[in-house]
Amino acid sequence: RVGPTLPVLSDIATGAVQSPTPTVERFVNHFLRELNFGQGVLLSRSTINDQYIALAKTVRKYMMADWLDTGAKRREGGTKTVGYLSAEYLLGRQLSNALLATDLQDIAADALRECGIDIADLRAQEIEPGLGNGGLGRLAACFIDSLATMDVPCIGYGIRYEYGIFRQTFEDNRQVEVPDSWLSLGSPWEFPHPERQVRVDFGGRTEQYTDDEGRERSRWIPGWNVLGIPYHQMVPGFRNHTVNTLRLWSAKATQAFDLQIFNSGDYAEAVRAQTFAENISKVLYPEDSTPQGKELRLQQQYFFVACSLHDFIENTLPQDFDLHHLPERIVFQLNDTHPVIAIPELMRILVDIKGFDWDDAWDITRQCFAYTCHTLLPEALEVWSVELMGKLLPRHLEIIYRINKNFLEEVAEAFAGDEMRIRRMSIISEHPERSVRMAYLATIGSSKVNGVAELHSQLLRDKVLPDFSGYWPDKFTNVTNGVTPRRFVFLANRKLSDLVTDAIGDGWVTDLEQFKKLEPFADDPNFRQQFAQVKQANKERLYNLLKARDGLDLPRDAMLDVMVKRLHEYKRQSLKLLHIVSMYDGIISGRVSTESVVPRTFVFGAKAAPGYHIAKETIFLINSVAQTINADERVKNVMSVAFPANYNVTLAEKLIPAADLSEQISLAGKEASGTGNMKFALNGALTIGTDDGANVEIRELVGDDNFFLFGMDEPQVEELRAKGYDPESYYQSNENLRATIDLLASGHFTGGDRRLAAQFVDNLRTQDPFMALADYQSYLDAQARVDEAYRDSDAWTRMAILNVARTGFFSSDRSMRDYRERIWNV
Ligand code: GPK
Structure with a gap:
């Protein structure tokens, strides 16, 4: 039950909550109160962690x-809400963001x-909450930030993992998680709101x-x-007094859990059962x-x-809400497909629990969902075996079958029983085993x-879901x-923010297209000098x-060339390495003199999935x-390579503002969008990139003269694939490439042990599934x-400016406007 049944004078304690204008003095007071009466320590005895917690609170x-x-x-408003369903939120540290949103940084x-x-x-x-893997999870975090800043009603729903993405360390140059x-x-x-627990059923059978x-x-x-126990987090808008909610669920065993299923009268067994339940959000x-x-x-x-x-249905909507109006x-x-089981779940709620007719329920359900696809890689499209689905969610499987049956009848009618098409469009695939195609x-x-x-949207239409x-x-x-x-920009690159704000005012923070006003400053020598100084200061900060x-120990004045993203073959860290x-x-063989090269520092940041062998x-x-390179006197001062462990949001915030060159070198047609590419451009790094994902749009906006394009485009990749790709032919015909691969294979970098580079080299020479060798020369x-x-x-x-x-378009505020207009109607 929520709240008292008797009418009360006011919902909010006067004074206590409507915070008076913040001052340093009041802030000190609040902080010390949290430290003394929250943490239970004196300032003189407090640890940094006590102080951090007291500050956060x-x-x-x-x-x-x-x-x-x-x-x-x-x-009260009765407005339409966005329920953002995401299995990942890669939030990054919260303290700085909260201080920024509330304008309390200086105080x-x-x-x-x-x-x-x-x-x-x-x-x-602060340890950042790493409740996501990479781009998809970080995108969710950017989106909920923008929705709060735009005052759009949104509840972010997700999982409160007890352990987020692993911390990466290196031992003997190998990743250890x-x-x-x-x-x-x-x-x-x-x-936490344990009193608002929700029961979730699994298994069993239907009747x-x-x-x-x-x-x-x-x-x-x-x-x-x-x-499921909800944990709420604040999602503050930027200085607009809106604070939305992120609601993350943590799994807990029901009391009856051990009795029902593991009833053995065995205490140890009961505790084991507890663990089993709580594993779900582990x-x-x-x-x-x-x-x-x-x-x-x-x-x-x-x-x-x-x-x-x-x-949402039982606790957020008003009591007795008529669910026929749910889409309003x-x-x-x-x-992505991770939350797609929500579709049969809503059908189950409407049909089984609320007693709706199937057709009414289906009509409502379809209006309530919209789906974002984030990939083109076939192996990334989720598929669940019918066997597993039937064991874990038997009623949902039935519902999926019925959805599928109705849909395929519709298709059969529209296409006069075109058997092949019906089979292609079925939610259930038959090979290699009967399974549910979640994207369908x-x-x-x-x-x-x-x-x-x-x-990506074009390829999605043409290649992944053409029938649909x-x-x-x-x-x-x-x-x-x-x-x-x-x-x-604002948090990660304070110096650039100040420079930009001096030039064009601060409206850009919530209206990034205003960056356009910077264009004339590219021709202002004084502004260029200040811009270069900002970049240099960011580099110093990073190197420290x-x-x-x-x-x-990195040199202060080399070009900073950065490739940070998950380690994946399609992203081609291997090409960067080549x-x-x-x-x-070139240098050690004497073909190139050290005087003639532009000194570079190369930085990688990347986690590999623990079971992804070739990535590791x-x-x-x-x-x-x-x-090897960092220890080689012959290339001292002209080449260094750094691979700081555990790339995460916190490190990104330091790396991106310092970069000169942004590496966006995926095989064309494989990177759905990329978002790191946008962050770099907005911070004044130039991109070297393929015609892939959002690189295409970045290049269109900044212009060919301010972008280093290389490699095959997507149709050329397809053409080469169709012709039969033979990586070895590139190795044989390109002398530099051959020398490079031979040097890698020679054991030069692996203490003389050729075996240690063999898998990497063999993979490139014989498989090279993402055609690094074909794009090498370009x-x-x-x-x-x-x-x-x-x-x-x-x-x-000038190019950096x-x-x-020209990249203000890539604000997630603009993405959110697009979703509102094209998808949500909120
Ligand atoms: C795509 F399919 C997936 C996935 O499982 N995880 C993930 O992070 C990424 N993504 C794409 O690879 C990026 O190109 C894209 O920018 C990002 O999602 C956000 O859309």
Whole structure:
């Protein structure tokens, strides 16, 4: 039950919540109160962690009134809400963002100084919640930031993993994964609500029966269940007094759990059962773009989706709301296929629980969902075996069968029994085993389907779902991704923000297209000089950090060339490595003199999925090459390679503002969008990139002169593939490439042991599934153009400024506007 039944004077305590104008003095007071009466320590005895927690709890107090107000406003307004359903949120640190949103940065810093504390030490204390793998999870975090800033009603729904993405360490140059216990020092940003628990059923069987009106129905007799406990987090808009909610679910055993299923009268067994239930939200699956068909993963997906739908229908909508009007109040955005089981779940709620007719329920359901696809890789499209689905969610499987049957009848009618087409479009695939194609279910059960960049949406229509886009052309649309300028420009690059604000005012923070006003400044020598100084200062900051964090000593004045993203073959870190080794080989073989080269520092950041063998071999080889090159006197001062471990949002915020060159070198047609590419351009790095994902749109906007394009485009890739790709022929015919690969294979980088590079080299020479060798020469030619351009540092800076000025389009605020207009109607 929520709230008292008797009318009360006011919902909100006066004074306490409507926070008065913040001052340093008041802030000190709040902070000390949190420290003394929250943490239970004296300032003189407090640890950094005590201070961090007290600071976080102080800041969140300043957001509390706005949070309560926003919630009340939403409930009263009767407006449509976006339910963002995502299995991942890669939030990054919360403290700095909260201080920025509330405009408390200076007050907090001053207040802590008065307490003898450097706020930077407290910022550094926060372990970022890494509840996502990479781009998809970070995109969700950017989107909820933008929705709050635009005051759009949104509830983010997800999973409160006890362990997020693993912490990466290197041992003997190899990746070692360490559990990420982000909750271990306390979690001041979340509000648990155990009293709002939701029960989620699993397993068992279904039963057919005839209802009171004589209709044949099916009911689910579940086998076991768990509880979902919601943890709420504030999602503050940028200085607009809106605070939306992120609701993450944590699994807990029901009391009856052990009795029902594991009734053995055995205490140890009962505790084991407890663990079994709580495993559901224990750990984030670390596979990015290559999901494993693991039972626990399907449990996670259904778990958070069932909790979220229940939460919205039973706890968020007014009591007795007529669910026929559900589409007026909610649109659930499906972030990839991970939450797609929500479609049969809503059908189950409407038909089995609320007693709706199938056709009415289906009509409502389709209006309530929209689906975003984030990939083109066939291995990334989720598929669940019918056997597993039937065991875990027997009623949902039945519902999926019926959806499929109705749909295929429709297709048969439209296409005069075209058997092949019917088989192609079936949600159920027969090979290699009977399974449920979640992307098809999503497409059939949604009002809209979108890709995440123009090229990707086109390929999605033409290559991945051609039958569906032909059948429902209007269902398909594009929304090009974006990134939040609050975190990735304002917070991450304070110096650039100040420079830009001096030039064009601060409206850009919530209206990034205003960056266009910077264009004339590209021709202002004084502005160029200041811009270059900002870049240099960001580099110094990065190098100081890498020295302290990883013991790396990097030269101060080389070009900074950065490739940071998940380690995946299609992204082609291998191609970057070939470039580095070629440059190195050129120098040590005497073909190129050190005086003639443009000094470069190469930085990698990348985690590999723990079971992705060739990706881990690539990490090993990059580290080995780095070790060798950094120790080689012959290339001293002209080449260095750094691979700081554990690339995450926090490190990205330091790396991106410092970069000169952004590496976006995926094989054309494979990277759906990319979002790192946008962050770099917005921070004044130039891109060397293929015609892939959002690179295409970046290049269109910044212009060919301000972008280093190379490689095959998507049709050329297809043509080569059709012709038969033979990587060995490139090895044989390109002398530099051959020398580079031979040097890698020689053991030069692996302590003389040829075996250690053999898998990487053999894979390239015999398989090379992502055609690195085919694009090698074009890539090296483009790198030569990069060197040429960099020699003229003033001209380079001009190009960098134009990149900033012309990429305001890539704000996630714009993405959210597109979703509102093309998909949500909110
Ligand atoms: C795509 F399919 C997936 C996935 O499982 N995880 C993931 O991070 C990425 N993505 C794409 O690879 C990027 O191109 C894209 O920018 C990002 O999702 C956000 O759309």
